[in-house]
Amino acid sequence: MNEHELANSITTLANGLELAAKVIENLTPELNIADQSELVSIAETELNNELINRSE
């Protein structure tokens, strides 16, 4: 149960990050994004910060 729960937890967050990465990819030409990878990294950090804020 614990591994399953952890795996689900990771899957949930991975889906969120994957969705964010895809959205960033779609927005890249329109928003004139110079470094897509940098924004994906920002997205990862932001998700972590948001979740910490919400879970405390």
Place this chain on the structure above:
Amino acid sequence: MLTSRSIVAAARIANNASSRGKYFQPREDTPIAILNHATRPVVAQEKSPGMESLIGEIQRASEDHPGEMLSMSNHGEELRTLAKIVSDRMLNEVGHIRNVVNPMIRTIKGVVEERRSEIAGNNPLNMTLMQVVVQPIYLQDAMRAQIENYAGRNANKPDKKSGLEGRLLEDVNYENIFEILETPNPALNTAIQTLLTDVAASGILPIFGVTPKFGRELYTNYASVLSFLFLRALEAGKHPRFKMADFSTEERTYLARLKAFYGRDVELILTNIEQDLGDNRFYMGCDYDTGTIYVNDVKYRRWLEMKRDEGACMEAVIGALYRKNVALDLDMLYNMPSEAVKLYERGEALHKSNTRALTTKEVERVTERELVNYFVDTETDPGIRNERVAAVRDYFKDRANRLYTNESQDAFIERATCKLVGQGTDAYLIFTEMQTYLNAAENQDRNMSDAGAYAVVRLLMRWIACQVTCVDRPRYNNLSKIVTGKFEAQAQ
């Protein structure tokens, strides 16, 4: 299919949370829940040390397996569809901000700036001192010598001789006037040149006019001295067209009487100037329409020199004189300039506080008016138009939406415009994020485009975080270590 980058990043967050006894699961009916449903369940391996990497497990679980499970949707397709919906919404928001909200903010700021300039221009302390100079010709001994003979004479201006004065001036202009008036005395010539420079600036050659004997015009109207010098030159044969012999006896008599009149007039002018310069009362009047205070240059400079230690300065003059409807206390200005400086400082402080209060009201008023105009001009449906206008009115009636004392006027305009014109969007959030990004010291070399992208990502991640709920569970430190170790190894 999920990429290993997403899984590794997710694992870092999940492991960090699990070490604090927390796990994440999607909220029902959210895009994340839809994507989770499109991922096959991960089969748990009981024996941790020998278990297969969870990254691989999760990646395989998210692979598309057409026909394998009829009830399951295709993860890749769901991801593309959801990403498109979200991207389109984000683009709409950014487009609305770029095309409507931002130009509106710029317009309002422009109108406010114009008004601010007007108010600043109305500062009563924005007055200038015009130092009325004493022409060197009035201080020349050579000039005094030329008119000494006329002192005490009773010389009235003779009645005009029809056409004579006009004829005398026909060939006289700015180009040849110095040549005509030039004397054998170099110092006097220099003074004449200085006088003519001033005359040329006024655009009028006032020969045969009369200088008033008192007030500012005593110093600024040069008609009498020019007329005297011109008639003296005519007598000396320096007129470009006429010699004295060309005139009839009657005309020569007239010209002699005219010269005597101007000689006496200039002598009076010199005497009056000499007497006037004898005291320190330098104030010569004020034009409140143009904000100009006229002072006698010689006397003003002398006063500055004499009263410097007692506060004599330009601010003292303005302080004593800027209030239009207050009785002048020139004695205070001349004798206790530091008191007048205090009046200036008081006026300045008062204006600053008035300007602040006025512009706060003005900014609110201008912003409300421009936003109302925007909806009146752009909303074609009368019902929606009225609704929007009423929303603007209500917004500004609410005290919570007023311009806070600790808020910049720009921030107030941005807030009101984002909330009213950007209604139904996250315009204000994006705008605020952009400002925060651009104000950060480490982002000095970044531009608006970078800030826009950053703000959108922040908004996006808040939206994604809202779809995840955090659940408290007992801690599984051993599992956390194993999984973390594996992920870290893979990430490297």
